[in-house]
Amino acid sequence: MPDNAIRTPLFFSLPETFDGDKWICRILILLVCVWLATVVFLPVFGLLSKSLTDADGNFAGLANFVYYFQTPALSGSLTNSLFVSGLTMLISVSLGFFYAYALTRTNIPAKGFFRGLAMMPLFAPTLLNGIALVYLFGRQGLITRGFFGTLPGWDIGLYGPVGIIISEVIFTFPQAMLILSVALRMTDARLYEASYSLGASKWRTFFTVTLPGIKYGLISAVFVCFILAFTDFGAPKVVGGNYNILATDIYKQVIGQQNFVMGAVVSVVLLIPTVIAFVADRIAQRKQVSMIAARSVPLIPEADKVKDRLFLGYCSLMAFLIIAFFATALFASLVKIWPYDLSLSLHHYNFRRMGGGGYASFFNSIRMSFYSALAGTAITFASAYLVEKTGGMRSLRQGAYFLSILPLALPGLVIGLAYIFFFNAPAWTVLGITIPNPLNFLYATMGILVLSNVVHFYTVSFLTATTALKQLDQEFETVSESMGVPFYKTFFRVTVPVCLPAILEIGMYYFVNSMATVSAVIFLYSADIPLASVAVANMDDAGDTAPACAMSVLIVLTNVLVRILYGILTKGVHKKTQAWTSAG
Amino acid sequence: MKKIGKLTMTAVIGLILTALFSGPGAFAEELLVYTALEDDEIPRYLELFKKEHPEITVKIVRDSTGIVTAKLLAEKDNPRADVVWGTAATSLLVCDQNGMLEGYAPKGLEKVRPEFRDPREIPHWVGIKAWMTGLCVNTVEIGALKIPAPESYADLIKPEYKNQIVMPNPASSGTGFLTVSAVLQMMGEEKGWDYLDKLHENIARYTHSGSKPCKLAGAGEVPIGISFGYRGFIQKQKGEPVMTVFPKEGSGWDVEANAMIKKAVIKESAKIFLDWAISEPVMKEYAKVYPVTAYATGMPVPEGFPENPEKQLIKNDFQWAAKNRAAILEKWTQRYDTKSEAK
Numbered sequence: 001m002p003d004n005a006i007r008t009p010l011f012f013s014l015p016e017t018f019d020g021d022k023w024i025c026r027i028l029i030l031l032v033c034v035w036l037a038t039v040v041f042l043p044v045f046g047l048l049s050k051s052l053t054d055a056d057g058n059f060a061g062l063a064n065f066v067y068y069f070q071t072p073a074l075s076g077s078l079t080n081s082l083f084v085s086g087l088t089m090l091i092s093v094s095l096g097f098f099y100a101y102a103l104t105r106t107n108i109p110a111k112g113f114f115r116g117l118a119m120m121p122l123f124a125p126t127l128l129n130g131i132a133l134v135y136l137f138g139r140q141g142l143i144t145r146g147f148f149g150t151l152p153g154w155d156i157g158l159y160g161p162v163g164i165i166i167s168e169v170i171f172t173f174p175q176a177m178l179i180l181s182v183a184l185r186m187t188d189a190r191l192y193e194a195s196y197s198l199g200a201s202k203w204r205t206f207f208t209v210t211l212p213g214i215k216y217g218l219i220s221a222v223f224v225c226f227i228l229a230f231t232d233f234g235a236p237k238v239v240g241g242n243y244n245i246l247a248t249d250i251y252k253q254v255i256g257q258q259n260f261v262m263g264a265v266v267s268v269v270l271l272i273p274t275v276i277a278f279v280a281d282r283i284a285q286r287k288q289v290s291m292i293a294a295r296s297v298p299l300i301p302e303a304d305k306v307k308d309r310l311f312l313g314y315c316s317l318m319a320f321l322i323i324a325f326f327a328t329a330l331f332a333s334l335v336k337i338w339p340y341d342l343s344l345s346l347h348h349y350n351f352r353r354m355g356g357g358g359y360a361s362f363f364n365s366i367r368m369s370f371y372s373a374l375a376g377t378a379i380t381f382a383s384a385y386l387v388e389k390t391g392g393m394r395s396l397r398q399g400a401y402f403l404s405i406l407p408l409a410l411p412g413l414v415i416g417l418a419y420i421f422f423f424n425a426p427a428w429t430v431l432g433i434t435i436p437n438p439l440n441f442l443y444a445t446m447g448i449l450v451l452s453n454v455v456h457f458y459t460v461s462f463l464t465a466t467t468a469l470k471q472l473d474q475e476f477e478t479v480s481e482s483m484g485v486p487f488y489k490t491f492f493r494v495t496v497p498v499c500l501p502a503i504l505e506i507g508m509y510y511f512v513n514s515m516a517t518v519s520a521v522i523f524l525y526s527a528d529i530p531l532a533s534v535a536v537a538n539m540d541d542a543g544d545t546a547p548a549c550a551m552s553v554l555i556v557l558t559n560v561l562v563r564i565l566y567g568i569l570t571k572g573v574h575k576k577t578q579a580w581t582s583a584g
Numbered sequence: 585m586k587k588i589g590k591l592t593m594t595a596v597i598g599l600i601l602t603a604l605f606s607g608p609g610a611f612a613e614e615l616l617v618y619t620a621l622e623d624d625e626i627p628r629y630l631e632l633f634k635k636e637h638p639e640i641t642v643k644i645v646r647d648s649t650g651i652v653t654a655k656l657l658a659e660k661d662n663p664r665a666d667v668v669w670g671t672a673a674t675s676l677l678v679c680d681q682n683g684m685l686e687g688y689a690p691k692g693l694e695k696v697r698p699e700f701r702d703p704r705e706i707p708h709w710v711g712i713k714a715w716m717t718g719l720c721v722n723t724v725e726i727g728a729l730k731i732p733a734p735e736s737y738a739d740l741i742k743p744e745y746k747n748q749i750v751m752p753n754p755a756s757s758g759t760g761f762l763t764v765s766a767v768l769q770m771m772g773e774e775k776g777w778d779y780l781d782k783l784h785e786n787i788a789r790y791t792h793s794g795s796k797p798c799k800l801a802g803a804g805e806v807p808i809g810i811s812f813g814y815r816g817f818i819q820k821q822k823g824e825p826v827m828t829v830f831p832k833e834g835s836g837w838d839v840e841a842n843a844m845i846k847k848a849v850i851k852e853s854a855k856i857f858l859d860w861a862i863s864e865p866v867m868k869e870y871a872k873v874y875p876v877t878a879y880a881t882g883m884p885v886p887e888g889f890p891e892n893p894e895k896q897l898i899k900n901d902f903q904w905a906a907k908n909r910a911a912i913l914e915k916w917t918q919r920y921d922t923k924s925e926a927k
Contacts, residue, residue, distance in 0.1 A: 071918075073917065073918060073921050134805070138805055139804060139805050139806065140803060140804045140805060159788075159789060241788075241789045242789045242790060244921075252756075252792075255651065256650065256651065256654075256753070256755060256756040256792060257650070257654060257755055257756065258651070258654030258655060258657065258658045260658075336823075337803075337822070337823055337824060338803060339803075339804060340724065340804070340823070340824065340825060341823060352627075353623060353624035353627055354623055354624070355623040355646065426662075527643065527644075527645040528643075541648075541791075541792045541793050541796065542623065542793050542795050542796060542799070543791070543793065543795055543796030543797070543798070543799025543800055543803075544799065545799075545803065
């Protein structure tokens with residue numbers, strides 16, 4: 001046990017009187033910290049130290065970074081990445097803002113439909129964004145060829161920054177829309193009344209009340225979109241052409257040339273802006289004060305025909321684009337030989353004699369996502385409970401909280417690469433002492449795939465659980481304690497049933513994301529366990545675009561199905577377990 | 585105190601284990617085969633093996649040549665593969681230089697052409713067939729663009745083909761490497777790099793794998809793909825408007841070869857597999873889609889290939905190519921890997 005020495009002092013400081021319940025609590029919180037340190041902190045640390053060694057593993061200081069920045073073929077990608085993600089962020093946040101505004105501040109009809117549709121891209125691997133764009137704007141694309149020659153064509157020069165930016169906008173738009181919707185909904189109608197009665201014009205109200213009110217949401221949306229676009233590699237891989245960006249560079253270095261050291265260096269270069277954005281966002285969010293007070297009045301958008309029509313038009317246009325986008329992908333996966341034989345057939349769904357693993361990969365992905373949902377939900381919810389609801393050990397709980405937020409700053413590629421180094425090493429060398437790696441057995445198993453997903457999507461799930469738990473009165477714990485009921489009984493009898501909607505949401509979030517993700521798992525899957533999303537990447541690599549598209553369609557359909565199932569489940573659960581909310 | 589430390593560690597592992605009760609735990613003897621053969625040709629060969637040796641479970645790891653090579657090199661100290669099947673001889677030479685291959689003389693070795701095997705008495709690698717550069721040309725698209733089909737390497741650098749050619753990245757693709765190596769060998773290094781500079785001007789993009797250029801050509805995404813003979817041939821069968829052109833100057837080529845990986849324990853099934861991989865039934869199967877095989881099988885030359893396919897192959901110095909592989913790739917990457925900069 002390597003880190004015994006570090007942990008022991010903690011136990012010395014504990015009181016001598018034995019209180020079984022509290023002890024269990026403490027050990028469990030400690031476990032949460034140890035677990036997070038093991039799966040988050042140590043692997044990233046390993047990655048950082050790898051970037052400071054040469055190919056033979058000797059310490060090389062910053063030599064790799066010097067080489068990196070002196071080689072324009074490599075360092076040019078940093079500027080490229082910043083450029084595309086910056087532009088993506090601007091476009092996405094603007095589009096998302098108007099969409100969210102329409103959903104929260106106008107009286108347009110069919111809001112549920114528009115919201116649901118805008119979420120569609122969240123269900124797809126980002127590779128699909130690229131692939132669908134190829135069928136729309138590639139040389140043989142529908143638009144480029146003017147619908148097979150029936151209309152004048154339009155060539156946008158897809159491959160390169162244009163293609164990357166369009167795909168990333170599609171990918172980040174739902175996120176911007178969701179964050180801004182929440183921000184726009186949290187408002188107090190009294191502010192608008194005051195502004196109105198003071199004689200401010202609509203525009204003035206917009207700039208002095210609306211915008212400042214969603215300041216923090218806006219900041220969050222900006223950073224989230226930037227980070228997502230900056231670290232995604234699925235879409236750029238398909239439509240990036242020879243426009244190199246950091247994420248595809250990591251893939252090229254590691255998968256294409258098995259140059260792990262350079263892969264680690266590029267990962268660190270990718271990690272730095274991501275962490276800066278993450279920290280900036282955290283600092284901004286801390287300053288946020290609740291807009292909602294007990295006496296707040298919910299804002300009911302007033303009828304304004306012109307405004308409503310304008311926004312309905314905008315939402316319809318966006319909805320049409322999203323539908324057209326997915327319809328193109330579906331159509332392309334069914335066409336026999338695009339663009340020469342447009343008869344429809346299912347033969348691209350056959351996947352035989354094709355790289356990537358075919359249906360085995362699809363079912364593996366379902367299994368993996370299911371396990372990730374199960375393990376992820378249990379672990380995140382339980383840790384959120386321990387951090388949020390148990391008393392004492394303040395500093396330890398804060399440590400656990402910090403470690404739980406950290407994964408949000410880690411791009412999937414970084415997690416994947418860090419895990420290769422961490423789990424594949426037969427032994428770790430710490431300060432000159434070699435320790436056999438007890439976790440080595442996980443390498444190239446389903447376990448490491450599930451683990452990488454649990455960590456990759458940890459923070460959002462953790463925050464969802466925390467929010468749900470915060471809505472529960474602390475009294476439950478206090479009363480149970482005074483009645484001598486152990487906390488775990490309260491946990492299973494009260495907390496879990498009451499939080500069931502949140503638990504289901506976390507489960508769905510894990511499933512859907514594990515199904516669609518490529519970035520972390522592409523470094524970790526083994527030939528035994530091919531995965532659907534990786535198969536999409538591999539088939540696209542081999543040039544089998546149509547089957548890659550077909551596999552993506554299967555992933556999207558599965559996720560939509562799971563989402564519908566979740567909808568039905570929550571409805572049932574809501575009736576059974578949430579009666580107290582309306583009674584109260 | 586130690587106990588608690590151990591307890592926590594066990595618990596962490598336990599937590600992870602709960603997520604683990606899966607994974608096909610195959611412990612029965614199985615043969616791990618690394619190969620760079622095409623995805624759509626492997627099953628047709630492997631079917632024969634399964635019929636002959638149902639008792640052996642073969643696990644195939646397939647990837648592009650460069651990646652298989654890199655993977656083998658990365659696992660040098662702790663090799664996982666038992667056998668390499670159908671992977672570029674140049675790559676196997678590199679592995680051999682690293683002392684990773686075990687000599688083995690498979691049954692029927694005497695039939696194999698001398699240039700298709702390691703000259704040592706107990707060879708470290710034995711070839712099965714040659715694959716050669718072929719240009720996949722989309723007949724519909726060049727018609728629409730009103731450009732003629734290229735017939736030679738010299739044609740490919742003409743201005744009318746600007747942005748109409750895709751080529752595999754030699755660092756990850758075997759086809760890419762043998763093409764670059766052929767250019768350097770035919771023209772000499774100085775003129776060869778000059779040629780590649782000019783070719784670079786016409787390349788729309790470089791791909792990760794050697795098959796993708798042909799598939800992109802077949803789909804009309806880019807009309808001309810530098811790929812290899814087999815691909816164009818198969819895609820034409822599927823109904824894509826592709827014709828395969830073998831450049832006038834001759835094609836770069838490489839032998840796809842087999843080798844045994846040096847491991848502490850050599851499995852008996854590895855030898856059985858290597859014997860089978862050059863046996864006549866499977867050689868005939870290779871010959872159905874590749875005109876030049878390790879020994880003559882009497883099968884007719886597949887349609888679309890030159891009548892005398894052996895003449896199409898340039899004089900190829902494998903030793904030179906293997907020795908200079910790393911240097912060539914580094915130079916190539918420095919010069920062309922960022923197409924965006926060249927604009």
